[in-house]
Amino acid sequence: MAEAKAFHAHDHTGCRGAALAHAEAVARDKGLRFTPVRRRALEILLEEHRALGAYDVLERLSADGFGAQPPVAYRALEFLVEHGFAHRIRRLNAFTACAHPGDAHAPAFFICESCDSVAEAPAEPVLTALRKEAAHIGFTVSRMNIEAVGTCPACAAGSPA
């Protein structure tokens, strides 16, 4: 099973390249247009293992010569989220690159309240439990978000990121 990498040292440059390559491959397969803004937006998210606000992304995009108005960022981010290349963290009003591209998707997010890092972990058992509750009340789930706030291992150990 894939681990939540954000809390551990890893080949960061590699994970960036892989995510981009994956997005490109998926786009080709599905006939999506992985345009420059969209690509750049994903790169921006991949540059950090924390969630970025739409306006943070916008700032960087416009610094790179793209439009400077909010919809530029929101549209690019919406595209990334819609196709599973990124996720939206409601609790933070922010976005983060998908850490497990290609996996079946029912991710849970673990947000450290001390250092703001965000880890994404696959959460099939959580999803299963939730679907069961839903079935119980006759509700059909189409999307969901599962977000936990707490303390990451590094901060618990006294060495905040």
Next chain:
Amino acid sequence: MAEAKAFHAHDHTGCRGAALAHAEAVARDKGLRFTPVRRRALEILLEEHRALGAYDVLERLSADGFGAQPPVAYRALEFLVEHGFAHRIRRLNAFTACAHPGDAHAPAFFICESCDSVAEAPAEPVLTALRKEAAHIGFTVSRMNIEAVGTCPACAAGSPA
């Protein structure tokens, strides 16, 4: 086990009264000040089985003679959430009265994308599954929100609320 009532006919006046009575009792026990604004804010939330935005609540509060500025609503709502009398639905930027006051709290929310109703269901199994994932990556969970978007039974049956 308690059911998600929002999707079924029930004694609505009764559930309102019970929730208020419960809040009063808890406040007495814990020495909280269940002041007029706070009480009225809870009543307002109880008047609907859907989530209300802070500004919706504010509008009603100020119509009742309370202050007309955002902090009035945000503070009252914060109090209610902090003490478990209400919940915040991040996905909707909105608040809803707690449907299971007194129960141990790890609620999941089911949001109907067709009629905007929100059901709250106890979700201990979900919580358990999530804690297990968290333990796996060394993360300590302090709070969480679990929100599912989909279709409620009534809307699925073609009779949106």
Next chain:
DNA sequence: CATCTCTTGTTATGTTATTACATTTCTATT
């Protein structure tokens, strides 16, 4: 009744997100 704390009210501002519309770019088809 003096004081301390909590709560409320208000002003001002900060942050996040969307609507609407003009323009350009891409794609498919001729």
Next chain:
DNA sequence: AATAGAAATGTAATAACATAACAAGAGATG
């Protein structure tokens, strides 16, 4: 290659959500 339709982008304007900072009032405690 020309062109019509669809998708994407850029921009302006504004809507919706949320908080900081401070003054004034209400309740508890000694």
